[in-house]
Amino acid sequence: MIELERVSKIFSSGDTPHYALNNVSFRIQKQEFIGIIGKSGSGKSTLLNLMSGIDSPTNGSVKINGTEISSLSHREMTKWRLKNIGIVFQDFHLIPTLTLLENIILPMEFASSFRKKQKQKKAMNLLESVGLSGKGNLFPDYASGGEKQRAAIARALANDPPLILADEPTGNLDSENAQHIFKLFEELVKNGKTIVMVTHDLDLSKQVTRTLRVKDGEVINTLFQDKKEGLGMQ
Numbered sequence: 561m562i563e564l565e566r567v568s569k570i571f572s573s574g575d576t577p578h579y580a581l582n583n584v585s586f587r588i589q590k591q592e593f594i595g596i597i598g599k600s601g602s603g604k605s606t607l608l609n610l611m612s613g614i615d616s617p618t619n620g621s622v623k624i625n626g627t628e629i630s631s632l633s634h635r636e637m638t639k640w641r642l643k644n645i646g647i648v649f650q651d652f653h654l655i656p657t658l659t660l661l662e663n664i665i666l667p668m669e670f671a672s673s674f675r676k677k678q679k680q681k682k683a684m685n686l687l688e689s690v691g692l693s694g695k696g697n698l699f700p701d702y703a704s705g706g707e708k709q710r711a712a713i714a715r716a717l718a719n720d721p722p723l724i725l726a727d728e729p730t731g732n733l734d735s736e737n738a739q740h741i742f743k744l745f746e747e748l749v750k751n752g753k754t755i756v757m758v759t760h761d762l763d764l765s766k767q768v769t770r771t772l773r774v775k776d777g778e779v780i781n782t783l784f785q786d787k788k789e790g791l792g793m794q
């Protein structure tokens with residue numbers, strides 16, 4: 561599903577190049593639930609931004625589902641991303657002037673051939689699947705943090721992408737809501753999605769199926785989580 565080969569990302573400040581990522585290679589299979597962990601500034605968000613095509617690598621190859629995404633033009637990338645990747649942010653990024661339901665319909669307006677009624681129905685189904693039945697007419701400002709994040713996840717699923725990338729999706733939530741979001745992700749993985757989630761939450765990072773640890777721009781090890789036997793090094 562995801563294949564990074566010798567990927568580097570260099571940001572230049574003045575004359576000094578800064579390697580946000582340095583020669584990173586790994587693969588992620590379909591239906592894995594990956595946690596990306598590491599200290600602040602280690603390169604986690606940069607890694608996620610390269611996988612989503614929000615940013616492009618200085619060197620190396622990023623393939624998602626066989627597509628070399630850095631070879632896509634900006635226009636092609638936008639179109640491709642709408643169908644292939646759902647993105648969930650720590651601070652939700654919901655549009656405040658649209659209701660939760662309208663926020664979920666929005667990505668379908670750009671990428672779905674559904675008629676208006678079908679889009680509405682799909683959005684209602686998604687709302688129900690994230691436990692927000694009856695909340696579709698709420699504006700984001702009147703929804704709780706957990707509700708906003710669930711709506712943001714429903715929006716990420718609107719065009720049924722195979723891959724969900726989430727940057728600190730539980731960072732603004734209390735532990736109970738964080739667990740709800742985590743359970744929702746687990747359910748999505750069971751139903752065929754692949755999820756890559758940056759997290760600072762150690763409890764959650766112990767519950768995913770695999771962890772990539774980023775340190776100073778390098779992915780230094782890969783831990784497999786076997787729920788019965790605990791963590792084991794690959």
Ligand SMILES: Nc1ncnc2c1ncn2[C@@H]1O[C@H](COP(=O)(O)OP(=O)(O)OP(=O)(O)O)[C@@H](O)[C@H]1O
Pocket residue numbers: 571572578579580598599600601602603604605606607
């Ligand atoms: N656009 C940019 N220009 C210059 N430097 C950048 C840019 N984006 C990130 N960096 C630098 O690259 C490094 C990695 O940043 P990144 O945001 O990926 O870290 P992170 O692990 O996600 O941190 P955090 O956990 O605090 O969000 C940092 O040193 C950061 O300052």
